[in-house]
Amino acid sequence: MNKKTMRLSQILSSHTFASYADVVNSFSEKDLCLIAQMKRFFECTEADRSFANALNDDSGKHDVRKRMRDIGIAFEPQALAPLWKQPDKASRYWDWVFDGKDTLKIDGDLEADLKTHPMLHLWAAWLRARTQMVNTNASDVPDTEMIRRFHAWRQRRIAATQSELGHYADQIDHPIFAFELSKGCSMSCAFCGFSSEKLSAVFDDTPENRRLWSQIVRDGYAMFGDAACGALCYYATEPYDNAHYLDFIKDYKMITGAVVCTATAAPLHDPAWLRRLIRFYREGPDPWPRISVLSLPILRKIHDTYSPDELRDVTLLLQMKNAPRMKAKSGRTRHYKNEHLGGLKIPKGAAFIPQGSIACVSGFLVNMVDKTIKLVSPCYASNQWPHGYREFAKTTFEDAKSYRAAIEKMVETHMPENPLPDSRLAFRDDLRFENQPNGFLLLSPNKKHHIGGHPVFKEIGAIVDKGTYSYRQVMESLLKNDTSMVDIDLSLKMLYDKGLLDETNTAR
Ligand code: SF4
Known part of the structure; x- marks a missing residue:
């Protein structure tokens, strides 16, 4: 085994990447x-059928090579041939790369491919390393009643x-x-x-x-400590719509130390803006921004x-029609048939349902x-919650002082540690x-809960x-x-702690 192969094998078997910077620094x-x-x-082979077809078609070879050269890909497609020539081999390769248990155990013929195609080895090490980043939990969190409730x-x-x-x-x-820095989305x-509205x-x-x-960022950090680093500065909004988006996320970093992520669907509106954003994340480096690619012509223009x-560190989310990435059944797509959500056709009776x-x-x-604040959490989109999140409370604020007071009030009012005596008890609305003879069953869109x-x-x-x-x-x-009071109390508390009870009507 030469030095480089040994290094890649070490990366493949490592489980200790403390950060994305640690991943990047492991490679030359x-x-x-x-x-x-x-x-x-791979962005081209995944999204562009004509590109993928031309790889297998002698007559198209010239065009593919020219396109590759034009967009900065200098290697020969043969370097990755096992992945685009033999779909069964490709799927075994992905299984091996993403198998978290024993990364070094590999089928004989796949191992032979790695030896004859060293770039496959390199790509596997990169993908594997990216899945092995250790999640660092919030460490400096104040010990207050508010934090315990939250x-x-x-x-x-x-x-x-x-x-x-x-x-x-x-x-x-x-x-x-999530802080929205605009109203609606362009x-x-x-x-x-x-x-999203206009x-x-x-x-x-x-x-x-x-x-x-x-002051709002400072208050968030004062109230929640490092937990406030889990934030984003867009939601049903497009970062590019606010010309000072980058300044606002720089403020967030300066005050909390957190580099918040960005996803944009406007990568071509102003390349200088995107380049500034990329430069900001390169300082880490961090694996952002992410770009939603809305069509094949847009992908080609991005590559141009x-x-x-x-x-390199920017994930392209291939959202174009018919791309393998499924769209969530939420918001505008809620009434689409499953087969119209793009991506793979879901067979009848499949063991999974589209993301909701x-x-x-x-x-x-x-x-x-x-100046609104909503208390929210993800749920399966429904008539009641068409945007894929439940709203537990909503309020407004005028200034920094009333902002902080509103957050504190929401925690106090809507986050009791036990169900309140006068709150209506019901199961979560999706259940x-x-x-059942010995208890009951609760069925969610994805899970069965046997309670007995x-x-x-x-x-x-x-x-x-x-x-x-x-x-x-x-x-x-x-x-x-x-029935014993203790038994009733403990049983209800168990249902509450497992998140099975409706909390959208909890208020004192
Ligand atoms: S998906 Fe994002 S960018 Fe597109 S309309 Fe919705 S909020 Fe705007």
Whole structure:
């Protein structure tokens, strides 16, 4: 084994990348240059059928090579041939790369390919390293009653999304703040999971607004400590719409130390703007921004405009019609048939359902233009929650002082550590209740919850399913049947802590 192969094998078996910078620093400049080119090559094969077809078609070889040269890909397609020539081999390669258990165990013929195609080895090491970044949890968090309530509430929301959203829930990191720096969005994407309204105003960079912004970020950090680093400065908005977006996220970094992520669907409006954004993230380096690519002509223009190296750390989300990436069934696509969500056709009776949300925040959605705060968390989009997040509360603020007071009030009012005596008890609105001989079953869009093991559950299930009794009334009613108060209390607390109870009506 030569030195380079040994290094790549070490990267493949490593589980200790502390950050994206750590990942990048594990590769040489020369390797990073090749990685950027391979990334671009796979963007073309994934999104551009004519490019992929021409690889296999002798008559198109000349065109493909010319296109590759034009967009900065200097290697020969043969260097990655096993992945585009033999689909079965490609799928075994991906299984191997993303198998978290034993990265060095590999089929004989795949191993032979790695030896004869060293770039495959390099690409595997890069992808593998990117999945092995250790998630550093918020470390400096104040120990206050407010934080304890908020933390318990967020844990219930995480449990609820895991119950409701299936596989998608594993990818959500539940930031606690989203700040919208405009009202509406200029992009009008056909697949907008938030059904964003038309752009009507932006949060201008006036001295007064800048002071308000700085104080709001400072207050968030004072109240929640490092947890406030889990934030983004867009939601149902496009970062590019605010000409001072970059200044606002720089403020966020200066005050909290956090480099917040960015996703934009406007990569071509002003290349100088995108380049400034890329330069900001390169300082880390951090794996952002992400770009939503809305059509094949836009992808081609992106590749014509920016070099592979410029976009090395930038993920292109291929959102064009029929790209393999499925759109979420939320917002504008909620009434689309599954086969119209783009991507692969889902066979009848498939074991999975389309992603039902693009939301990620479990916490405060703040609009800086109309000065509103909503308490939100992701859910499967429905008639009641068409944008893929539940709203637990909504309020307004005037200035920094009332902003902080409003956040504190939301925590105090809507995040009780136990169900309140007069709050109505009901199951979460996505859950379907079924009586069972030893308890009951709750069915979410993605999971079955068997609740049983104690006779009390049968009674509790039936009464909570009615959705009309308060906590106090449930207690009174069950106590009449000689059920132990402790059993009722503990059982209800268990349902509450697992995020199975409706909390959208919780208020003192
Ligand atoms: S998906 Fe994003 S960029 Fe597109 S309309 Fe919605 S908010 Fe705007």
